[in-house]
Amino acid sequence: MTVMSDLFDYDAELRLHNEVFRTAARVGSGDQVLDVGCGTGQSTREAARAAVTGSALGVDLSAPMLERARRLSDDQGLANITYLQADAQVHRFPPTSFDLCISRFGTMFFADPVAAFTNIGRALRPAARLVLLVWQERDRNEWSTAIRQSLTAAPATPRGPDPFSLADPTVTQGILTAAGFTEVDFTGVHEPVHYGPDSATAFDAVLRLWEFKDLLADLDAAAAEQARTRLRTTLDAHNTDGGVYFDSRAWLVTARRPH
Secondary structure: OOHHHOOHHHHHOOOOHHHHHHHHHHHOOOEEEEOOOOOHHHHHHHHHHHHHHOOOEEEEHHHHHHHHHHHHHHHHOOOOEEEOOOOOOOOOOOOOEEEEEEEEOOOOOOHHHHHHHHHHHHHHEEEEEEEEEEEOHHOOHHHHHHHHHHHHOOOOOOOOOOOOOOOOHHHHHHHHHHOOOEEEEEEEOOOOOOEEOHHHHHHHOOOOOOOHHHHHHHOOOOHHHHHHHHHHHHHHHHOEEEEEEEEEEEEEEEOOOOO
């Protein structure tokens, strides 16, 4: 079993992004909300609070994250919320059941994005909205480029899930249009990510991220220690009075099901 403290704190990292996302979601009081890639459920809980006569369903692949999500929801007394461990690409959701689908950085890892968004679309009612946050290109996200450069001199090559797979608006619009969505729109979001109150905390946090753990795993012991030293230096350089921050850019993507 994964120890809860071993989970990366995406909610702290994305605090400023989440404020933008919550405003854009505009959850209605009676909405039935689907949250794809909900993680530990912050966005699901916020949707449930807004949907006072509706409900929110959070879906994720990670059992440890969902365990934390359920515990937090219980602690906060949210009765109109449910979590489901499932693959949103293929799970058979009840058709035309949701008024809104939200996802905060949870849709970039689909093996077949057209099929995945088509499947999600079937679960949405006519005129239902889709609201996503996705990363822009890697070279516009200092959190990835600076940390990666501190850990390895190798060029960035895709390996495993790609957090930047929906970075190109033309590609993403094509995916959503092919999946049956209309009114696809992109708004740039320029906010820093936060890795902790100090560089020591940030060091521990960064090494919980799979992208960077994989880089260290490829190095021998001596090279790995040198990489850790460079990482500490990079984090020290980004340490401010308010914590450790790295620049980032994302897209807020909105779309709609046809009427």
